[in-house]
Amino acid sequence: MNVTKRSILIAFVLSVVCGLLYLYTNTFFKTKIVIPEGLPTFIAYDSTISTYGKSGKVEKSLTSTKLTYFNDRNLYFFDNPLITSYTYTDKGMDVWHLKGQRGSMLLNEFATISEDVVLTPGFENAPVQKATAFSLKYDFHTNKITSTDTVSIFGQAFSTEGKDFSFDLTNNVLEYKGKPNAIYYPKKK
Amino acid sequence: LKDDTSQPLNIISNEQLADFNNNKAIFVGEVVATQGSIEIHAQRAEITRNNNGELKEIIAYGKPTTYKQTQDNGKVINSRSSIMRYIPADNQIILIGKATIFQENSHVNGEKIVYNTVTKQLKATNGNAQNGRVQSTFVPNELKNKKAD
Secondary structure, eight states: OOHHHHHHHHHHHHHHHHHHHHHHHHHHSOOOOOOOTTSOSEEEEEEEEEEEOTTSOEEEEEEEEEEEEEGGGTEEEEESOEEEEEEEETTEEEEEEEEOSEEEEETTTEEEEEEEEEEEESSTTOSEEEEEEEEEEEETTTTEEEESSOEEEEETTEEEEEEEEEEETTTTEEEEEEEEEEEEOOOOO | OTTGGGSOEEEEOSEEEEEGGGTEEEEEEEEEEEETTEEEEEEEEEEEEOTTSOEEEEEEEEEEEEEEEEOTTSOEEEEEEEEEEEEGGGTEEEEEEEEEEEETTEEEEEEEEEEETTTOOEEEEOTTGGGGOOEEEOOHHHHHHHHHO
């Protein structure tokens, strides 16, 4: 057998051995990467998460300086979160910004934001120009923002403060069920 | 008072619903609205504003709805009715349903009373009740003051 044939044969035998070795290790020595309980799946810094509707338009985006994700609970925690909600209407697009110091989100369910929470509009002639609270919850299904804390809202020539607050971003209807105090300011002469 | 309508309007209630698309706010449960010396108590109140955000009208419902205002002469005028409409731009109060407006011992009753808070003019009608006749009582010293005016 000349040298060429012998080297081809050796190469073939070695390939078969490698294949067998790969199969062997893959079946008997499969190591499953298990993340110890309580540790985050990943941590991201200065990141943005966006969700899109069927029409391909962005519906929500969530930016934060630090994002911690726990896959086993489908749960995110944020530092300095800024949630932006986009509601498309026949008149155009209503954009709302909701920001605070801490936040958490159950993917596709709801997000809560706490500590120095401020809600502001990103479009003109918004009915509410600012809302402040200690904490607010944003339900992705109902597109409503709610809070059991005291929420103060400031609008065009009026302000209101009260508890048990809810604001429907789809049809611009706001409700207080906890002793609200509304003030309407007269036109400046 | 003359400058009541240029004061902020403050409203407390058990619940509030604001429909911004229609510039309307509804207050429900132990509603107390104050503006300067004006004070309105009701079970429910609806506030409508114009597109500039200015107060257009308040409609208050109660059992009864009450209204109180101090006049420039220091006297207090009161009213009671089932429904009360307050239209600041026209300085007008419209009382509907078992309406009574009274100041000290003088009072006017009727099914509907329209009162102008600036000119102090008052028009009462009774519709079909009491054959459409209105009942008014003026205590004598008010009559003298009336002649002096």
